[in-house]
């Protein structure tokens with residue numbers, strides 16, 4: 414297979430739209446990847462293309478541990494993984510079921526049901542969990558204000574941010590931060 418400019422761009426930009434169309438192998442590492450793999454972009458002259466992972470492995474390349482090109486996902490699993498990835502990359506924006514179903518070219522109802530069946534939670538729950546995980550990271554790693562962190566993770570209304578945070582973690586953002594830092598509990602009341 415020839416490395417056209419389109420294919421090269423798909424590799425450089427980790428474009429998931431090309432997954433399933435080809436596998437690229439890197440001569441210097443001996444590893445083969447899906448187009449969407451987030452591993453460091455290889456040098457073009459070291460890249461070889463294969464129609465699928467089987468053929469790359471037969472040519473002596475090992476499947477990448479990160480993107481697992483040999484994994485046989487059903488099209489439904491691939492589809493849901495794509496939606497989850499979209500959420501991972503866009504959780505800071507106002508996401509609704511509408512936005513997601515437009516992205517996924519699906520009816521909101523079908524998306525909701527399929528997502529829940531495969532992931533054990535609704536897309537809405539997945540969005541909130543992603544936001545709160547990011548907020549926890551920012552609360553422990555920075556001194557940024559609670560409201561500021563809320564906006565950064567896509568929950569710009571502070572009371573709403575605090576409510577969602579509390580629902581998922583059992584404590585307020587300020588409480589979470591101070592208990593992480595071993596501060597006295599009194600600090601959390603005044604900071605809220």
Ligand SMILES: [Zn+2]
Nearest residue numbers: 446450477480
């Ligand atoms: Zn990979």
